[in-house]
Amino acid sequence: MNDVLLTIILIVIKLGLVLGTVLSLAAYMVLAERKVLARMQMRHGPNRVGPFGLLQPLADLIKLLCKEDLIPERADRWVFMLAPAISVGTALLAFAVIPFGAPLQIFGRTIELVICDLNIGLLYLFALSSLAVYGVALGGWASQSKFALLGGLRAMAQMISYELALGLAIVPVVMASKSFSLTAIVASQQSLPNALRHPLAFLIFVIAIMAESKRTPFDMPEAENELVAGYHTEYSGMRFGMFFVGEYVNLIVLGSMLTVLFLGGWHGPFLPSVGWFLIKILAVAFFFIWVRGTVPRLRYDQLMAFGWKILVPLGLLNILVTAVWLLWRG
Amino acid sequence: MSLWRDIKGTIQPFWVTLRYLFCRPVTICYPEQKQTPAPRYRGRLILTRDPDGEERCVACYLCSAACPVDCISMQATEREDGRRYAAWFRINFSRCIFCGLCTEACPTLAIQMTADYELATRELLQVVYEKDELLIDGCGKNAQYNFYRLAGIGVAAPRGANPGESPPEDIKSNLP
Numbered sequence: 001m002n003d004v005l006l007t008i009i010l011i012v013i014k015l016g017l018v019l020g021t022v023l024s025l026a027a028y029m030v031l032a033e034r035k036v037l038a039r040m041q042m043r044h045g046p047n048r049v050g051p052f053g054l055l056q057p058l059a060d061l062i063k064l065l066c067k068e069d070l071i072p073e074r075a076d077r078w079v080f081m082l083a084p085a086i087s088v089g090t091a092l093l094a095f096a097v098i099p100f101g102a103p104l105q106i107f108g109r110t111i112e113l114v115i116c117d118l119n120i121g122l123l124y125l126f127a128l129s130s131l132a133v134y135g136v137a138l139g140g141w142a143s144q145s146k147f148a149l150l151g152g153l154r155a156m157a158q159m160i161s162y163e164l165a166l167g168l169a170i171v172p173v174v175m176a177s178k179s180f181s182l183t184a185i186v187a188s189q190q191s192l193p194n195a196l197r198h199p200l201a202f203l204i205f206v207i208a209i210m211a212e213s214k215r216t217p218f219d220m221p222e223a224e225n226e227l228v229a230g231y232h233t234e235y236s237g238m239r240f241g242m243f244f245v246g247e248y249v250n251l252i253v254l255g256s257m258l259t260v261l262f263l264g265g266w267h268g269p270f271l272p273s274v275g276w277f278l279i280k281i282l283a284v285a286f287f288f289i290w291v292r293g294t295v296p297r298l299r300y301d302q303l304m305a306f307g308w309k310i311l312v313p314l315g316l317l318n319i320l321v322t323a324v325w326l327l328w329r330g
Numbered sequence: 331m332s333l334w335r336d337i338k339g340t341i342q343p344f345w346v347t348l349r350y351l352f353c354r355p356v357t358i359c360y361p362e363q364k365q366t367p368a369p370r371y372r373g374r375l376i377l378t379r380d381p382d383g384e385e386r387c388v389a390c391y392l393c394s395a396a397c398p399v400d401c402i403s404m405q406a407t408e409r410e411d412g413r414r415y416a417a418w419f420r421i422n423f424s425r426c427i428f429c430g431l432c433t434e435a436c437p438t439l440a441i442q443m444t445a446d447y448e449l450a451t452r453e454l455l456q457v458v459y460e461k462d463e464l465l466i467d468g469c470g471k472n473a474q475y476n477f478y479r480l481a482g483i484g485v486a487a488p489r490g491a492n493p494g495e496s497p498p499e500d501i502k503s504n505l506p
Contacts, residue, residue, distance in 0.1 A: 038355070039351050039353075041350070042350060042356045042357075043356075043357050044357050044359065290347060290348070291344075294344050294346075294347045295340075295343065
């Protein structure tokens with residue numbers, strides 16, 4: 001009885017910690033993005049609220065909460081109100097299976113630093129990242145606006161086509177580590193991160209998650225100079241904020257996916273494992289921001305052509321080569 | 331060859347943005363740091379006085395005629411010695427576009443522009459400047475210039491006393 005209670009308490013503590021960390025990390029990711037982008041353009045970025053603008057996320061939150069929550073007259077009310085929640089919910093749920101540190105030993109108990117070690121964790125992740133499309137597509141559909149609808153449609157088409165490349169990129173990793181469990185995949189990278197073992201898969205995966213997170217070169221769904229703001233054109237106040245936070249939580253989740261699958265997870269010398277995990281996520285996030293500051297947006301047809309004609313065949317070829325290699329080595 | 335060019339063209343921009351990441355921002359953080367305006371900066375308008383300490387403005391209405399947004403208004407009067415001046419002179423800075431056409435139109439160099447650009451206020455009527463707020467004690471630019479010394483007709487000095495001016499002809503002595 002006592003043991004069950006303790007387990008539940010531990011799970012709740014882990015949940016609270018992870019949720020708090022992920023959400024505040026997402027909020028500060030927004031600030032970091034604005035700062036880094038600004039410095040790349042030789043500006044200062046937000047520096048008015050608090051020292052170095054560090055309280056900016058808080059100010060943004062207050063502003064968004066105080067804004068009027070507008071719902072267009074002809075919008076599909078319930079779908080319109082639920083869509084942002086789908087967007088945030090799926091992104092947050094996805095973090096449940098990600099192992100963020102080596103198992104801890106406290107008072108003789110082993111605490112796994114993962115909320116839930118599913119043996120099909122990878123499939124769960126992919127299922128949720130596919131579900132996230134619904135938030136965007138339904139939000140665009142329910143707004144009853146041309147721009148939102150176009151943005152939603154683009155998001156749907158883009159995410160379906162890049163999900164395929166994403167799935168194909170991780171097949172070699174699964175074949176090599178012989179498991180769908182993320183903990184097992186991390187454990188298999190103790191000596192060498194997968195990025196060096198499967199460089200082509202790594203490359204495809206990085207490009208695909210950039211498309212998956214709807215960020216620049218692939219930010220067609222919200223292309224602000226064509227579609228106003230894409231699928232969240234009609235959203236205001238905290239509902240817009242939820243889309244926004246969902247996007248950055250998604251960025252963190254995809255960053256941790258990249259870390260877990262290709263960059264060796266929490267493995268690393270000297271520092272504690274959670275520290276390594278954080279450093280790797282932040283490095284991935286910086287890379288994403290760097291790409292945003294550097295690369296212009298693709299055209300829509302270029303984007304689809306690149307996904308279907310280059311990434312998918314390359315992914316298939318990569319699977320074939322890896323399979324032959326694994327068979328040959330026995 | 332074209333593939334190599336494409337790869338280079340994809341990688342090179344990353345180096346550029348990384349380099350600029352460590353440059354100093356060029357932004358001037360305004361309330362704390364202030365830019366020094368150029369000497370001929372077109373800011374708040376003033377009315378100047380001539381070297382004798384008299385008002386330069388002769389209330390000729392040329393500035394208000396030149397003003398494209400009609401922000402200058404005045405009422406002309408005349409002193410007993412014949413010197414013209416403005417009874418009241420008003421510039422509405424909430425309409426002024428700081429184009430400087432009034433200063434170009436002014437024949438006496440009375441209305442001039444300064445480098446002061448901080449005119450913002452919360453009270454709308456505070457940006458309507460009256461004559462006592464516009465008139466300064468100094469000469470502004472062209473400190474030596476005195477309109478009545480060059481072109482006035484017996485106001486600042488008796489006729490013929492200004493430099494380069496010949497005394498008035500005695501009409502009667504020219505009779506044949």
